[in-house]
Amino acid sequence: MTYLLKNMQEDSVPTNESDKSNVESNKSWRANDRKLDAARRKYEYNYTYIPSIAMVEKLAVQEYPSRVWIDLVAETFTTILINSLLNSQNKIFHIFRNDVLQNILLVIIQLIARWVIYPLMIIVAFLENNAFISRILEFIFLRWIIKLNFAEAIIKFLFSVRKRPEPDAPEKVTSLQQYNDLFQKIKLPNIANDFQKDDVFAYMRVAGYNPVMIERVTPEDNKLESKFPVTNAQYQQVMGDNDSLADALADGRLYLADYQGLEGAANGTFPKEQKYLYAPLALFAVPKGKGLNPSRLMRPVAIQCSQNPEDAPIVTPQSEKYAWLFAKTIVQIADANFHEALSHLGRTHLFVGRFTIATHRELPDNHPLSLLLRPHFQGTLAINDAAQESLIAPGGGVDKLLAATIDNSRTLVEADLQNYSFNEAMLPKQLEKRRVDDTEKLPVYPYRDDALDIWKAIHTWVHDYLHLYYDNDQAVESDTYLQNWAKDVVAYDGARVFGFGQQNGQIQTLDYLIDAATLIIFTASAQHAAVNFPQKDIMSYMPAVPLAGYQPASVLKKDKVEEKDYLKLLPPIKQAEGQLDLLYLLGSVYYTQLGYYGDNYFQNPAVQPILENFQKNLQDIETKITLRNRISYTYTYLLPSRIPQSINI
Numbered sequence: 001m002t003y004l005l006k007n008m009q010e011d012s013v014p015t016n017e018s019d020k021s022n023v024e025s026n027k028s029w030r031a032n033d034r035k036l037d038a039a040r041r042k043y044e045y046n047y048t049y050i051p052s053i054a055m056v057e058k059l060a061v062q063e064y065p066s067r068v069w070i071d072l073v074a075e076t077f078t079t080i081l082i083n084s085l086l087n088s089q090n091k092i093f094h095i096f097r098n099d100v101l102q103n104i105l106l107v108i109i110q111l112i113a114r115w116v117i118y119p120l121m122i123i124v125a126f127l128e129n130n131a132f133i134s135r136i137l138e139f140i141f142l143r144w145i146i147k148l149n150f151a152e153a154i155i156k157f158l159f160s161v162r163k164r165p166e167p168d169a170p171e172k173v174t175s176l177q178q179y180n181d182l183f184q185k186i187k188l189p190n191i192a193n194d195f196q197k198d199d200v201f202a203y204m205r206v207a208g209y210n211p212v213m214i215e216r217v218t219p220e221d222n223k224l225e226s227k228f229p230v231t232n233a234q235y236q237q238v239m240g241d242n243d244s245l246a247d248a249l250a251d252g253r254l255y256l257a258d259y260q261g262l263e264g265a266a267n268g269t270f271p272k273e274q275k276y277l278y279a280p281l282a283l284f285a286v287p288k289g290k291g292l293n294p295s296r297l298m299r300p301v302a303i304q305c306s307q308n309p310e311d312a313p314i315v316t317p318q319s320e321k322y323a324w325l326f327a328k329t330i331v332q333i334a335d336a337n338f339h340e341a342l343s344h345l346g347r348t349h350l351f352v353g354r355f356t357i358a359t360h361r362e363l364p365d366n367h368p369l370s371l372l373l374r375p376h377f378q379g380t381l382a383i384n385d386a387a388q389e390s391l392i393a394p395g396g397g398v399d400k401l402l403a404a405t406i407d408n409s410r411t412l413v414e415a416d417l418q419n420y421s422f423n424e425a426m427l428p429k430q431l432e433k434r435r436v437d438d439t440e441k442l443p444v445y446p447y448r449d450d451a452l453d454i455w456k457a458i459h460t461w462v463h464d465y466l467h468l469y470y471d472n473d474q475a476v477e478s479d480t481y482l483q484n485w486a487k488d489v490v491a492y493d494g495a496r497v498f499g500f501g502q503q504n505g506q507i508q509t510l511d512y513l514i515d516a517a518t519l520i521i522f523t524a525s526a527q528h529a530a531v532n533f534p535q536k537d538i539m540s541y542m543p544a545v546p547l548a549g550y551q552p553a554s555v556l557k558k559d560k561v562e563e564k565d566y567l568k569l570l571p572p573i574k575q576a577e578g579q580l581d582l583l584y585l586l587g588s589v590y591y592t593q594l595g596y597y598g599d600n601y602f603q604n605p606a607v608q609p610i611l612e613n614f615q616k617n618l619q620d621i622e623t624k625i626t627l628r629n630r631i632s633y634t635y636t637y638l639l640p641s642r643i644p645q646s647i648n649i
């Protein structure tokens with residue numbers, strides 16, 4: 001076995017050729033191998049929770065959430081609970097308008113979290129070796145505690161006291177004010193004031209909750225010709241007579257959001273209403289001009305709410321008010337479903353979860369790559385396990401709120417992840433593939449600009465760090481642990497990551513290893529932050545981003561689409577409340593900060609200066625974004641200080 005890395009950290013393998021060193025090395029390898037055997041038993045793969053996707057069979061004790069994390073969740077939970085109680089028709093709960101009582105409730109919930117949940121976790125961990133007691137405790141508590149069902153049980157009780165009896169028919173909404181009234185303790189987000197504006201609709205594509213959809217239309221790949229026949233007259237009605245569809249196409253100023261991947265989805269009905277998912281197309285154009293002028297934000301030109309032009313008319317900003325609003329809302333619904341199932345759950349949570357398992361199974365704790373990656377895996381298996389157990393289970397939050405059937409939503413995730421090539425997922429390649437990497441052609445794209453800066457900072461850090469341990473490609477190729485890790489990452493009985501590695505899934509060059517580690521860290525930190533935290537500020541306000549439609553797209557074929565049609569398209573109040581509760585929680589928990597690994601985490605003194613350089617680069621990016629936000633459009637989701645190290649919510 002060859003495992004000759006320079007500068008290994010404590011109890012690592014020395015590179016000295018002497019016999020004495022070799023004896024020590026052999027001991028160290030054997031110890032590592034024994035630990036890995038144990039880790040493989042702890043981190044077994046499961047492919048049935050979300051069929052065919054590699055998840056962990058059973059959550060290991062060391063993956064339990066930390067006390068600080070539980071406190072953060074308890075605090076957010078309390079805010080949601082108070083908000084919900086203030087919405088109650090049972091006036092007794094309105095006593096929580098009083099700040100003192102609110103604080104008392106917060107303290108009680110935190111005390112439960114601190115003195116009940118956390119100690120029980122310690123007991124379970126302590127008794128881990130006692131299989132019988134551990135099993136009983138696990139049975140009684142883990143199902144409750146890890147999934148937060150313990151706190152949920154108390155809250156459900158309070159909710160059940162305050163809830164009205166469930167109506168047989170969905171509650172009719174007669175004005176948007178009813179949705180606004182759901183925000184009592186929780187502040188009504190700014191998006192509630194301007195979500196119907198066209199520039200906000202356009203801005204969502206480049207700085208919203210799912211800023212990864214738009215692609216530039218080219219003469220060679222012109223989907224307008226094949227399935228979205230927007231006319232020049234329609235184009236000029238929006239962009240003016242001085243511009244034309246042909247000019248915009250030739251200049252590279254046309255951008256398309258195409259939700260073809262959602263076509264043919266099975267519409268859900270859970271809990272009781274008929275829901276609809278759509279596969280619309282939305283066309284945007286960048287105004288003529290030069291430079292990074294903020295006025296060159298792209299504008300929405302036309303929407304077609306089906307892939308087949310015969311099934312849905314083309315609607316433009318010049319169409320009647322409610323037809324246009326109806327069409328824009330359908331794009332938001334498609335975008336929200338794409339976001340939750342694919343951009344968020346599949347391409348960040350489950351994407352990173354698979355590397356978490358492979359790393360525990362194949363890389364010793366003191367392996368340099370393991371040391372580098374593990375802080376970026378903290379909490380990921382726990383939150384994914386909780387999700388598969390409740391959130392994405394039949395009857396869970398996804399089933400209730402999203403548009404498709406739960407089976408369909410899970411199939412979408414699986415199909416996407418099976419085709420989402422690791423090597424194609426590198427950020428620069430993603431931007432190039434969608435042809436959105438040219439800042440002159442597409443000047444206003446805050447997500448792209450900020451994400452690229454952070455990608456480069458992570459890349460430099462990973463490059464400098466790995467160069468401490470690997471001198472050249474040969475050192476990478478001959479690192480047996482690393483190659484075994486790569487094998488496990490791609491294996492059918494391993495993590496099943498599609499498109500990973502160089503030849504035969506192996507890692508042959510140091511450059512590739514640097515790119516791969518950069519992508520894993522970037523996805524676990526920045527990419528997840530970009531798609532997770534807008535859930536609170538944007539998506540919790542349901543009219544801006546409904547998670548399901550409640551009318552078919554064919555309503556647009558009517559002679560006149562009216563306000564009542566638009567209101568019927570939106571989810572019932574009960575669903576809107578569920579969306580607010582869930583997405584406010586998921587978007588509120590900021591735990592750890594990118595680039596901060598804790599004092600003395602890296603014991604190799606050579607790491608310190610390059611880590612400080614990484615932190616300085618992140619601070620420079622923070623300053624740059626803050627300045628840009630003052631003078632141009634505001635986009636805060638990739639401020640480095642607001643990016644956690646890992647996916648933990």
Ligand SMILES: [Fe+2]
Nearest residue numbers: 349532647649
């Ligand atoms: Fe998340």
